[in-house]
Amino acid sequence: MEIKTIPTTPIDGQKPGTSGLRKKTRVFMEAHYLENFVQSVFDAIGGAEGKTFVVGGDGRYFNAEAIQTILRMAAANGAKHVITGRGGLLSTPAASNLIRKNATDGGLILSASHNPGGVDEDFGLKFNIPNGGPAPESVTNAIFEATCNINRYLTLDTPAIDLETIGETLLGKMTVSVVDPVADYAELMEELFDFTAIREHIANGFEIRFDAMHAITGPYAKAILEDALGAPSGTAINAIPSEDFGGGHPDPNPAWAKDLMNELMSDDGPDFGAASDGDGDRNMILGRNCYVSPSDSLAVLTANAHLAPGYANGLAGVARSMPTSCAVDRVALELGIECFETPTGWKFFGNLLDAGKATLCGEESFGTGSDHVREKDGLWAVLLWLNILASRKCSVSELLLTHWEKYGRNYYSRHDFEALPIADANALMARVSGQLNDLPGKSFAGLEVTKADSFAYEDPVDGSKSSNQGLRIQFSGGARAVFRLSGTGTEGATVRLYVEYLETEPSKLNGDVQLALAPVIEAAHEIADIAKLGRPGPDVIT
Template sequence: MSEIKFGTDGWRGLLARDFTFANVEKAVNAILAHVHYKGMGNKGIVIGYDTRFLGDQFALLATELANKWGMDVYLTDKPTPTPVIAYGVKVKQAAGALMFTASHNPPEYNGIKFIPHYAGPATMEITKDIENHLNNPKEYVSDKKGETSTYNPWKDYKEHLNSILDLSKLKGLKVVVDPMYGAGSDYLPELLEEAGCHVVAINIHKDPYFGGNLPEPNLEHLGDLVEMVKEENAQLGLALDGDADRFGIVDHEGSYYVPNQLIPLMFQYLAKENTTEKRVIRTVATTHLIDKMADEMGFEVTETPVGFKYVGEAMEQGGVLIGGEESGGASIHGHIPEKDGLLVDCLVALMVVSSGPLKEQWEKLLAKYGNFVSKRLDLRVPEDKKAEILNNLKENTPTEVAGLKVVEVNRKDGTKMLLEDKSSWVLFRPSGTEPLLRVYIESDTQETFDKIAAWAKDYLAS
């Protein structure tokens, strides 16, 4: 039987090989043991699923197991976005939620996330406790069986979103929506239509194969959205990943905007609206344009390791206007500490209504703060060489990169080298699942970026 391991965002596995009913039962029992032995079993638990194969059946199995542990269950009645399920935890003041999803992974995968009582990603401490119960399973059947009720947090979530964003301002905006056949298919179009938008929705029928594509909202997979925005002369294209916790944005010309562009733009917009929260959170791999803006606007920047669970933890400490990561996750003040594609799509729509096309907003931002070129390279290296390369980077960190002196080394997550021009940096991190090294590079010119990229490739080849 394959190993069950909870990673940065739960456990995912290949259906029928890894993600089987037997393995799901083991994983769910470990989560329920964590809840029970932390004394929270009497608070009940929310259970949801997305559009992947057998999601509803895995949710029913989890419900039966939770009832045996004596826990009441709030079971969603249809595929539901992860951030909506997370908000349901807050509404019900539950012990947490079990969400069956493999997010943006290929269709042959499914997975399970545990969302604790604070409605954000599980911390490392919680994950370790769950794995401890997984490795030391305990038989437990409560004297009193828990009860199950049908619950979809959507209505509560919508009311909350309307309380933190004035969606009435969106009236008349023409948008194309692409939920990528995922859990947001019924939700995002409804949210925008109720706000008065003219919505053209594509890829919204239930399809566990995700149209033969990856439900990952980046340029490579958003060709349908790009074409439809142009065809419909829409003002904006809005996408979601498989469980709707990540966002994808296309402007009125069909140009795709990466998170490293959108997070600074959202930061700028929110800073005009809110003068009380004075912190911004970004991961070690996210653009330093945020730092430059924060310095000018009087904000404090908190840098975290990669993974939204670290961003969420930092947001829990309070005083945070926005937290984001370059892989497409963000949340804002007043919301749950969980990444939320629905929230971001609505926020970007408001930005366009308020401040004009994204292209104009981005050009103005660069005119003010200078040019930024950011990108992640996925460079293939043999699995047995990954640790050796990373250890060598740690023990013999280069003092110069592409002719620029290394002035600071950051080991918060991998090895990050900040360079003497004060605009350029390069970060090496391993992929946890593939024979790849992730190399994140940022500079203020394409020429310098290209030199650093060439240096990184040569370094790994040497």
């Protein structure tokens, strides 16, 4: 089988971000675009000769065709073995597990996470390193450099191979193993959690609803929640993955999972609700008439993780992204473990997990995980919640209130201003940045600024440094505002404003979130002069 060398030239804009390379699907479908990036990945890691990779994606539009291209290129570049899920499907945490379990040389994961899918929507591709986690900046920088200097890529001229049948196939000299995408992941979950206790809790009438949002976690949820744990058929809804996610937006938050929210925010709703995103790495947790913020979820899981067999010996530490609320910090203090504050991006947790410095980690953007893989893991978070509730034998709202009574409540919200002209977004950040040195001691909306800075991070494991990771404004009394430009969109720019307020008065723990945060929101708007954006308000509030 002849290896074809295809001449090419660099294509602008192929710089991978915190979650790989994300563009509109039609961009990835342009001549040489996908091939240039894949070849650059192989070149940046010292070639593919003799190596083993995991390849899989969330099933969005162009996933099937892109995987065939990657397989041909891997074979042409001398790869020895590729492992993929049936149909080319793998959730991101399941792919991370396969990378680790099989000691591979990394993996190529096709997804744009929570972004919409379809021919006119979004597509993405990222390289995960041998620990199963997203590539660090040293690797993504090498990939980008390779995209700037590429002059050829290698491929084979072969028909598409069968990815629907479990088993092994030869592609040139490379073995392609098609595996059940769920089996290894489900086995890992059963090792971590008390399936017997959860099964009994469900059998005693505890009702669950899981919204897979027409995305990759549908098969995983049905296999684990329904088949293994005995939840009734139909517990997992929207459980068949589709190329355009049923025409919806697979982002598990109150704005996009409206049907699930409506069902749970009812006196006769299920006891527990959850949703996951396009590639299965995010989660939203709900109880009857109760929404759990991701920041609270991380804090509650940290305080109660010992109730699950996989964490019965305690936690080495916990880590959160900088914009995530400080709720987990107080839990870590109580437990006597270290709490690490990192930049946004799951790759920053990898070193802490590998070094045994942290066991649990989480981000405010609906991502939670542990050292079982090196990605955030939506269904893992759901199962840990179920394990805790089965052990504590209480409702979600009761568990939250008990937690707040002990630790206080960080009222918290994220306000997203999406698809802004890049110049307007940069101007807002410049306005805030230009004031940082002068803000301490000034008051806005009755709140005094005690500290203001641009967040910089030095990795405690390898000493690597990351600067300009967001602008922090700390107010007296535990209130805080954070401004950050997001790198997950494919159009314009998104400014995220994160606001939090610490409440310790027992009579005020169950208040309205936006009302409790009103002074912090007002102060942040005044400091940043957000009115200059010309928007009536944020596009999304979570």
